[in-house]
Amino acid sequence: GAGVSQSPSNKVTEKGKDVELRCDPISGHTALYWYRQSLGQGLEFLIYFQGNSAPDKSGLPSDRFSAERTGGSVSTLTIQRTQQEDSAVYLCASRTSGSNEQYFGPGTRLTVT
């Protein structure tokens, strides 16, 4: 079946602009995660949605970062007033309830110039 999809695959933006990154999880997966992969920082957790529960936002690096998940499916990660240090690959993963295995999408490569 279809895997996790993310769009856009690449995004180049100017410093100070806002960006939105989209994640479509696997159908039926109740849990959705955002991670960031950057040079020198490895893979970092950002935020986690599980069903209708309040999201775990403990990994968001600043208040410029926010995410929402509409209808328990699609999620959007928004970065306001982007900075050069936000340049990274943003990964989305989803998981079905009762399973510990997360399935990752291809990521969005964000470059802030």
Add this chain to the structure above:
Amino acid sequence: AQSVSQHNHHVILSEAASLELGCNYSYGGTVNLFWYVQYPGQHLQLLLKYFSGDPLVKGIKGFEAEFIKSKFSFNLRKPSVQWSDTAEYFCAVKSNTGKLIFGQGTTLQVKP
């Protein structure tokens, strides 16, 4: 704090050589451990996982890993690597909130 440490950052091997990538974790609860692989230009894929039971787990493409509780380790092994194993390998532990905590990754380069 929960953490994962991968000792080897960059490994270069010739084809047919044996591979062992180290992974140590710091976590006091029930451990769920993973190895993920990222081939060049591709997304993260699960290589193998340990939840409970036999501490020696076998994954795809001939990889295996051994969970040693006393050493807080989950090292990845393969008896004979191939050029196609060139990739970045990540060890991860699942936290009690469900998120994955990753190690810094190991880049494996296999020379033909």
